[in-house]
Amino acid sequence: MTLRIQVQQQDFSVASEYELLRQEARCGAVVTFSGLVRELTETQLLRMTLEHYPGMTEQALIQIATEAQQRWQLGTVTIIHRVGTLLPNEQIVFVGVASAHRAAGFAAAEFIMDYLKNRAPFWKKEHTSNGEYWVAAKVSDHVALQRWE
Amino acid sequence: MTLRIQVQQQDFSVASEYELLRQEARCGAVVTFSGLVRELTETQLLRMTLEHYPGMTEQALIQIATEAQQRWQLGTVTIIHRVGTLLPNEQIVFVGVASAHRAAGFAAAEFIMDYLKNRAPFWKKEHTSNGEYWVAAKVSDHVALQRWE
Amino acid sequence: MLKILFFAALRERLACANTSLDLQGQVLTARQVLDRLAGQSALWQQHLADAELLCAVNQQLVTLSHPVAAGDELAFFPPVTGG
Amino acid sequence: MLKILFFAALRERLACANTSLDLQGQVLTARQVLDRLAGQSALWQQHLADAELLCAVNQQLVTLSHPVAAGDELAFFPPVTGG
Numbered sequence: 001m002t003l004r005i006q007v008q009q010q011d012f013s014v015a016s017e018y019e020l021l022r023q024e025a026r027c028g029a030v031v032t033f034s035g036l037v038r039e040l041t042e043t044q045l046l047r048m049t050l051e052h053y054p055g056m057t058e059q060a061l062i063q064i065a066t067e068a069q070q071r072w073q074l075g076t077v078t079i080i081h082r083v084g085t086l087l088p089n090e091q092i093v094f095v096g097v098a099s100a101h102r103a104a105g106f107a108a109a110e111f112i113m114d115y116l117k118n119r120a121p122f123w124k125k126e127h128t129s130n131g132e133y134w135v136a137a138k139v140s141d142h143v144a145l146q147r148w149e
Numbered sequence: 150m151t152l153r154i155q156v157q158q159q160d161f162s163v164a165s166e167y168e169l170l171r172q173e174a175r176c177g178a179v180v181t182f183s184g185l186v187r188e189l190t191e192t193q194l195l196r197m198t199l200e201h202y203p204g205m206t207e208q209a210l211i212q213i214a215t216e217a218q219q220r221w222q223l224g225t226v227t228i229i230h231r232v233g234t235l236l237p238n239e240q241i242v243f244v245g246v247a248s249a250h251r252a253a254g255f256a257a258a259e260f261i262m263d264y265l266k267n268r269a270p271f272w273k274k275e276h277t278s279n280g281e282y283w284v285a286a287k288v289s290d291h292v293a294l295q296r297w298e
Numbered sequence: 299m300l301k302i303l304f305f306a307a308l309r310e311r312l313a314c315a316n317t318s319l320d321l322q323g324q325v326l327t328a329r330q331v332l333d334r335l336a337g338q339s340a341l342w343q344q345h346l347a348d349a350e351l352l353c354a355v356n357q358q359l360v361t362l363s364h365p366v367a368a369g370d371e372l373a374f375f376p377p378v379t380g381g
Numbered sequence: 382m383l384k385i386l387f388f389a390a391l392r393e394r395l396a397c398a399n400t401s402l403d404l405q406g407q408v409l410t411a412r413q414v415l416d417r418l419a420g421q422s423a424l425w426q427q428h429l430a431d432a433e434l435l436c437a438v439n440q441q442l443v444t445l446s447h448p449v450a451a452g453d454e455l456a457f458f459p460p461v462t463g464g
Contacts, residue, residue: 014167018183023238031258032167033178033251033255037177038175052463053388059440091171100187102184102259106255106259117461117462117464120463134389134393137461201380205373242381266378267378270305270354272375273379286350
């Protein structure tokens with residue numbers, strides 16, 4: 001049971017993270033989630049900036065990962081979240097879970113993302129060809145939490 | 150909506166597959182599942198052999214991926230499954246899903262694995278220090294299907 | 299002719315990967331074919347009686363009530379264990 | 382002193398990233414602190430009245446009924462949007 005939590009400006013390598021996750025001899029399943037900056041439908045996204053609450057962010061991610069490890073039998077859990085300026089198609093977040101059984105891996109990875117979306121102090125601002133906008137929280141992200149309660 | 154299905158003896162690269170999946174500008178989420186040959190608890194696993202039903206295998210995987218694309222809004226769906234001789238910690242299977250929303254990606258990747266485990270004609274044989282054994286189907290894999298019906 | 303395939307543990311137990319059956323123009327169910335095959339020997343009877351066996355006709359999973367005719371490809375195999 | 386932080390849209394609207402309050406030995410709830418801050422100006426009143434605001438004490442999410450005292454770090458911010 002290893003926890004790997006990183007909040008960083010620089011990009012991350014899914015390939016390297018996956019290699020770390022697959023090393024555990026007793027874990028036959030690795031589930032990963034990657035979140036990317038995607039294009040907007042109604043206007044052109046120039047870049048995104050990600051603000052966070054230093055100190056609280058890391059604690060929140062550790063709490064979420066620890067809670068997942070208490071709920072399911074997991075090997076390594078990795079959470080990486082970027083902050084600062086991001087361009088379209090850049091990577092924002094990575095969650096990786098190694099586990100003996102796939103159901104635990106899928107559940108834990110989705111649980112971590114659902115909690116991260118609602119509890120971890122990150123805020124996105126979109127810089128578009130029409131101006132700058134703070135991203136609004138989505139009702140669907142609140143609803144997503146309910147299944148875990 | 151792209152489908153990428155491969156049944157092959159040679160290993161695959163999760164890094165390359167991920168790079169293909171993350172190219173879609175409108176897909177902000179990439180979920181991957183990798184299944185690995187894991188150690189046994191009671192005896193030493195020397196190697197595993199994977200038999201399949203050529204022709205039917207590819208069709209079964211295409212059907213499963215197509216069904217997932219009908220149920221959820223997805224971008225590229227990739228399924229790679231190896232056959233032949235595999236050593237401990239080698240990669241067996243890869244499922245990757247790109248989607249606009251993470252819930253669809255998680256659901257589709259798990260759906261594909263659950264169906265693959267029950268419907269795709271692959272059979273594993275474990276070669277251990279105590280002899281050779283065909284792997285028995287797991288009740289939990291049958292149960293896993295029920296949630297999708 | 300009906301082409302018949304066996305896979306995995308079943309293939310090993312029967313010591314047979316594929317065989318064929320002359321249906322003489324008949325249409326049978328997969329179960330009827332299974333019964334005919336089982337009549338070939340005590341060994342085949344024993345191993346083809348497994349209620350867990352799966353069946354595919356022309357590379358599609360079907361139930362044993364599915365019809366087969368000359369030119370079809372019929373396969374019997376144990377529950378799958380890939381992934 | 383109580384250290385108070387604001388983030389994201391709230392920080393921009395208040396044009397303030399952090400401030401402090403002398404509690405003079407009192408223990409207040411986060412809501413009482415919010416009310417005091419809102420009294421500073423019409424602008425602050427307007428933006429701190431947002432019912433959606435989240436609150437953290439010593440870097441843990443809490444409800445507005447949570448007590449704070451000198452030495453604590455209190456933060457107010459809009460719903461989070463990471464991931």
